[in-house]
Amino acid sequence: MATTTIDGREARSGRSRGVRSSIPGPGSTRRRRSGAANTHVNPITYVVAIVFIAANLAPVLYIVLGGFRTNAQITTSPAGLPDPLQFGNYASVLSSGVFWQELGNSAITAIATTVGVVVLGLMVSFVLARYHFAGRGALYALFAAGLMFPITVAITPLYLLVKDLGLTNNLAGVILPQIAFALPTTVIILVPFLRAIPDELEEAASIDGASRLGFFFRMIVPLSLPGVVTTGILAFIASWNSYILPLFILNNEGQYTLPLGVQAFSSQYSVDTAKVLAFTTMSMIPALVFFTIFQRRIVGGLTGAVKG
Template identity: 45%
Template sequence: MIHRKKSQAGKNTLPLHAIAWIVGAFILIPVVYAFLGGFKENSELSANPFGLPEAWVTANYTEVLGSGSFWLQMWNSTFIAVITTVLTVGFAALAGFIFARYAFRGREVLFTLFTAGLMFPFAVAILPIFVLLRTFGLLGNPLGVILTQAAFGLPLTIIILRGFFRSIPGEIEEAAIIDGCSPFGFFWRILLPMARPAIATVSVLAIVGSWNNFMLPLVVFSEEANWTLPLGIQQFQGQYASDTARILAYLVLAMVPALGFYAIAERHLVGGITAGATKG
């Protein structure tokens, strides 16, 4: 009977597994195509786009790695992504702590205002953002990108962290207060360490979102010294429009840091989202 139930359960999950493999293939095939294409000559890329390279040409990758502009754009993207993440997670953690652990008049209304930010796509607000940044003199300044990305990242981050903070038993906070811990001490010494899965989740979302952001840096930056990698890819594509293999190599190298960070933090990602979604 147990064997029959296991067999039936396995059959029921087959469609889900098939869908997962299909979706995974749609995501993975373009990445593999770009990676292999970076090792080919352009003539071979046209004749054999999906096969293995006949002769592995490493010059496409080494020339990109030897370019000073690539490393400058890498630094700009890294700096903006790290500062954006620190601001987003830091302010969202404080706000999520207040919304989760304190009851005050208008709390739910204020929380609803924060979550309403999810309903406004970034592209819709690009013109007001441009005018606002110009008014404050932040055009051409990395702060113009950092502060805007942090503001748009706060709603989802607060939702996830608030849900996780609310799942922490009140007895733990009461015990900490009895031992002489202040409210901020409880938040800093106890709550944040317990919230590592959720912190990892929102950090991944913030870093990857900042790393892939193209429109905002395009609007804010006009000088090449401030360009991030997405802008560098566009410029590189225009400069080497006929050299598709080198463009693919540049694209792959630009993806490596974000993919690497995601791979390291991936084990926390699902757990953190689930905690914020189900325990709020």
């Protein structure tokens, strides 16, 4: 009976200890409260964010609204609103063959650059991430060093090289250098994606009879799609907004891209400020729409690269 009593006491004490351990103490309550308090955002953060957003959107809104005004309205009240709205400026730009020609040149250049960057960058990244050979680290460091040399630094020797190749006044003279200068960013983003792919997948694919190229197209390309989309978007926007390289390479107005077209249009219609603002608005709308649609892809791709 004593043993039973002792065992029962021990059992009851064990149960009581278990019950007491499950009851949150004052320390854990304070920790939960402090964690909940940390989720509260300081109002100053919202104020700073709103000021920053307004500072970035104000010039864009001024350009867009300026296209709906007349030159007299802009001269009388530079910061005023259109009263009434004038659609003639935008109609004049849209009915101009020069605008559509420059839009087509920009689209050709941006699409060709994007395709070249994605295809070559994915191939190079696959080799650097999955193959082991002498000098692999040095080659990767060479691509990383390419991030420190913007195209502006190399514009003079690059122009001489393009001229020797006979590619001046040719969109290919803009596309090829843009691909070369976009490859470092592409490689830096894609290599972590490809290194994160388990080696077991490649071993299983080889057991099933897949070759290196088969593994590349069937496994590597689909699994690295977030990084590929990110690098493609960055290359497209950079090519669309490129100004300094087309300025040196393209001297024929028939080959102008939109950034050069805006500059030429501003010089030609320098006294017609409203029409210049309308032309500028129409030239930046495609890039804004493209970036707005795919901005989440950019963030997701960069996050995956950091995790990898």
